[in-house]
Amino acid sequence: MIKFDFETYVDKNILEEYKELVSRKEEVIEKFNNSRMIGWSKHIGKNNIDKINNTANYIKNNFDCLVVVGVGGSYLGSYAFSQTFKKYFKPHPFEVIYVGTTLSSKFLNDLLVELENKNYCINVISKTGKTMETKMIYNFLKDDLKKRYGEDKVKDHVVITTSDDGNELDNEPCIERFDIPQNIAGRYSFLTAAHLLPLATNFDIYEIVDGYYEGSNLIDEAFNYAGIRYLLFKHNKVVENYCIHEEHMLPFTEWLKQLFAETEGKDGKGILPMSTLYTRDLHSLGQFIQQGNKILFETFIRFKNSEIINYKSLDINSINNMVLDSVINAHSKGDTNILEITMDELSVRELSTLIYFFMLSAAFSGYLFEVNPFNHPGVDVYKEEVKNILEEIITF
Numbered sequence: 001m002i003k004f005d006f007e008t009y010v011d012k013n014i015l016e017e018y019k020e021l022v023s024r025k026e027e028v029i030e031k032f033n034n035s036r037m038i039g040w041s042k043h044i045g046k047n048n049i050d051k052i053n054n055t056a057n058y059i060k061n062n063f064d065c066l067v068v069v070g071v072g073g074s075y076l077g078s079y080a081f082s083q084t085f086k087k088y089f090k091p092h093p094f095e096v097i098y099v100g101t102t103l104s105s106k107f108l109n110d111l112l113v114e115l116e117n118k119n120y121c122i123n124v125i126s127k128t129g130k131t132m133e134t135k136m137i138y139n140f141l142k143d144d145l146k147k148r149y150g151e152d153k154v155k156d157h158v159v160i161t162t163s164d165d166g167n168e169l170d171n172e173p174c175i176e177r178f179d180i181p182q183n184i185a186g187r188y189s190f191l192t193a194a195h196l197l198p199l200a201t202n203f204d205i206y207e208i209v210d211g212y213y214e215g216s217n218l219i220d221e222a223f224n225y226a227g228i229r230y231l232l233f234k235h236n237k238v239v240e241n242y243c244i245h246e247e248h249m250l251p252f253t254e255w256l257k258q259l260f261a262e263t264e265g266k267d268g269k270g271i272l273p274m275s276t277l278y279t280r281d282l283h284s285l286g287q288f289i290q291q292g293n294k295i296l297f298e299t300f301i302r303f304k305n306s307e308i309i310n311y312k313s314l315d316i317n318s319i320n321n322m323v324l325d326s327v328i329n330a331h332s333k334g335d336t337n338i339l340e341i342t343m344d345e346l347s348v349r350e351l352s353t354l355i356y357f358f359m360l361s362a363a364f365s366g367y368l369f370e371v372n373p374f375n376h377p378g379v380d381v382y383k384e385e386v387k388n389i390l391e392e393i394i395t396f
């Protein structure tokens with residue numbers, strides 16, 4: 001169960017304005033329903049989930065690890081999800097290595113050393129099949145496989161996830177191929193094979209799917225969140241700080257940053273997302289938040305129940321929550337508006353619901369800001385530059 005509280009720690013005048021903004025709800029929902037890019041709000045279909053699950057089992061039975069090659073919306077969701085549930089100090093049972101976010105020679109050198117004695121499978125994920133970082137690292141790893149097994153065996157180590165638009169990846173030989181539907185933008189593709197296949201190696205994806213669709217019951221909450229953020233922005237609160245208290249959720253905040261920044265940051269508009277881990281960052285950014293430039297508001301993501309472990313016969317999770325309440329009080333006294341999203345517990349099902357909630361809010365927010373929530377023309381500018389440079393010097 002997910003609860004969203006925007007009334008306790010938001011200025012009264014903004015709450016008054018919110019009553020008027022609610023009149024735009026119908027218009028926003030109508031624009032959303034009329035968009036052709038909301039494939040992610042429809043059911044993925046049992047056959048697709050079964051195919052993903054069977055392929056994950058094949059990978060687990062035949063390889064030592066899975067190397068996911070992708071960037072942005074093609075990896076952040078599954079990376080965020082899997083990291084959130086990783087045990088501290090222990091890897092997941094099946095090893096999944098994410099690459100594609102850096103062209104660092106040190107990283108790629110260390111990667112080859114790490115993979116040297118491992119029989120690995122590549123899952124290359126790119127909706128367009130044209131992203132140069134993904135293309136380069138995929139070909140780099142294919143060269144490694146060629147050296148080890150010979151050219152004709154490379155295909156036995158590759159699973160492809162792309163859009164069936166005839167792009168280069170679409171024509172590559174492989175073990176299995178998955179589609180990222182045309183009507184789903186990268187950052188909204190959590191419930192496609194782009195994220196579910198890497199996750200299926202360590203998670204019950206049927207549970208993820210069930211939890212995800214529970215988010216469709218949160219239309220009112222999603223609009224409230226989008227709406228109040230929009231009004232805070234109008235009151236010059238142009239930065240949103242996502243506050244978490246579980247270090248393993250830091251990648252989840254990276255997913256959030258991408259979702260909202262790519263959705264809203266257009267035409268000179270949008271809220272700049274950032275994140276803090278509490279209590280760690282109370283000893284650094286906390287100073288700015290308490291007494292610095294009042295440009296930001298905070299969104300706390302917390303959960304009520306967690307592991308039961310006591311200290312001096314006190315439940316540590318209750319202590320943690322009391323500390324967070326004090327932080328909220330302190331920041332609120334320092335004139336920071338605060339929103340709170342509370343889950344019952346950090347479970348696979350609830351996090352999946354939360355993902356849908358945030359995607360819905362982001363889309364609604366795009367319509368409130370009057371920008372297209374599903375494109376990213378700014379990212380395309382840099383992609384084009386990189387493509388021009390790399391294509392001059394490399395033949396893939």
Ligand code: PA5
Nearest residue numbers: 072073074126127128131186187
């Ligand atoms: O959300 C998006 O659309 C982007 O972040 C893309 O996912 C990212 O640029 C990677 O694109 P592609 O999957 O085409 O390689």
